Amino acid sequence: MTRPRPYANPYYCGVGLGLVLLGAYALAGRGLGASGAFASGASLLVATVDPGRASANPYFANYLADGGPAGDWLVFEICGVIIGGIVSAALAGRVRFGIDRGPSATPRARLVAAAGGGAIMGVGAMLARGCTSGQALTGGALLSVGSWLFMGALFVAGFAAAQLLKRLWQ
Amino acid sequence: MSAARILGATALALGVAAPFAGARPAAERTPGAIDTAALARMVAAQEDHVSALQLARWIRDRRAGLRVIDVRSPAEFARFSIPTAENMPIEHIPGAHFRDDETVVLYSEGGAHAAQAWVFLKAAGVRNVMFVAGGLGDWFDEVMNPVVPAAPSPAEAAQVADVTELSTYFGGTPRAAPAGGAAPAAAADRDTANLIASARRRGC
């Protein structure tokens, strides 16, 4: 395995990301997203296990309409994100099976926090109709009030929560 | 100068120039223009409104993409609202944006404000928007307290069963058609309906 290359300049990556976002606006009439793809997947799961419940639940029914996940823009986009991440990591020698964790956190603690934090984010993203990609980035660049509100709240809460989670990361 | 500094300077230049950019090109200004001929045709063809009964069926059947919009004030909305309705007072309507795959149904107390909101949204280019013609008045008359014949004929039976089931679903009570044929005053029924509805929202 090649030695890991250093990370690229974050400003260049940001501008690159912004150009991708701009391209999405111009070519697809919409911006990026991530949590919506998870909602699509969840809808599919519920529909497979309990079709009646899925169609009776307006939240899931919404994602199942118009061909469901097989026709969902975000599902294809998130597949692209995974591919792009893998290719970029492989080319930079950064593919490594392991766990990224703070110096004093055990692997088990890290994994529990990861899953728990993920679940909490899932709830937040459901309520806000998006996450950092869909709301903060996409809605932020389009100056949507709700998106800026979401972004502000998330960073305030994140900084506050981090103070209580020092053992996890420091 | 490093590349990052050049990018920053470019951003600053573009940002400083932004307030002096002037008016957007004509294409941007068309939202808000009203094609009255097209709208008048829709009104004449009755494509602009939907019955309260139809709305009730759509809500019960969890129609995908349905958005029920109450254009009254927040205070009125808090007193009573159609289940699943979102409150968007009429002054916020011009800024509202809906997707092409959504079905927007507007309602107000008697229907006038909802009809006006319909014009605003059509002018903004919303594809599927309708309003409940008689507003909440129709909702109470057709859904909450529909008049059903006491002894329906076989031909009417299926329809009566459907209306009764729909009414019960929303917590209403059908009333029998009086012998004289005159419609009873709706006011007392409406207060009862309000009480039932608020009890259901808050629970026992």
Add this chain to the structure above:
Amino acid sequence: MSGGLFLALLIGIAFGAALEQAGLGNARKLAGQFYLTDFTVLKVMLSAILTAMLGTFWLGRFGLIDAGRIYVPETYLWPQLVGGLIFGVGFALAGLCPGTACVSAGSGRLDGLAVVGGIFAGVLGAGLAFPMLETFYRSGARGVVTLPVLTGLPAGVVVLVIVVAALGLFQAVAWHEQRARHE
């Protein structure tokens, strides 16, 4: 696969690559933002927002794109405020967001995979609880409201304020990082 969906795939690939190149597929790096030891998150996010915002504004001004046809997320005051707070707590715990978690998992990180699984479970649970959440979920609906509309300021002025604020923040971070290097 239709053309539109293939485009989505391509856009996603570029998105994922940009995130990974910046190092945002690494939870420790991301979490460093909350301890002000690593400012990658701020630099990437704000640079992206500035680029897309200025791009949309100027291309729209010259009629090269029709800004009116871009889908702008609707504003729901209370769910987005509360959802943001909740999301922030989860973010500090997980160290990754939905997009970066996918990149992390793709790079072979087990914690990234755990975050992905967690998000799925969270969205599933919230969706199943929808009947209870519905009223709150639909509250504060304002349709599409942008900062210029809210403040009454012209869009160009709002753009300038954001550009100046972001660049100011970048400069402050640069000074902070310079001081930290010399300690």
